[in-house]
Amino acid sequence: MKLITWNINSVRLRLAQLQKLIEQTQADVICLQEIKAENKVFPTDELKALGFEHQAVRGMKAYNGVAILSRQPFKMIESINFAGRDDARHIAVELKGGVELHNFYVPAGGDIPDPAVNEKFAHKLQFLNELTTWSQAGKGRSRIMVGDLNIAPLPDDVWSHKQLLDVVSHTPIETDGLNKVLEVGAWCDALRQLTPAPEKLYSWWSYRSPDWEKSDRGRRLDHIWLAEHMSRQLQDGGVLKDARGWQQPSDHAPVWVDLSL
């Protein structure tokens, strides 16, 4: 099974790029974040025509929003509200064989890494705390966790560890917090299993760079984690960096794995 996670940054604006991704990868399951669309305007029929008959969508107007597309049927699992908000940041399904697939869009957290003065950073930290509890509670289950976690946990997940230590997405409180989520839930970081540090690995490059590829100031914000006991089912994977260079790209590149499920 080829599984992809992608922060698409508007599913309606980037439907053509999603089609290109499908045609190039022949993915079986696609998890999207930041669809920025209510369910009623989600391109359900277009995606069915592309082979994704089965869709789980949790959208909202203008912001956030997550979806899971699949060629094969799945069962819905209850989606969770974190940090007391119904803001479309989690959706989950059960795939064949009873494997749970959880798709997350963790809050970005604003610009100032101080919860006392930045409510958005406080929200991110609360989300992370509740994610830790959730992660621990489900330890041992057959589950996959993907999404835009908006944290680059390792020094080699950013272009400059030193220069980003006080930049939201790579501050110690965030990286320690995400590493704790990984640890207490007994997860395997699939992309780092395949491409161990210290090799640099990024999935996001800012729109604000005049030449994203040349400056290559990336961060690894998008992740695929497998329950540790499933790690031997990991066959292959990587970051589809090419997609960042497509016409009218998302600022995130898709991340993929091949699993023997």
Added chain:
DNA sequence: ATGGTTGCATGGCAA
């Protein structure tokens, strides 16, 4: 130190 770009929705916020 600052500003740089994009999407939604059509002003300004979020990223």
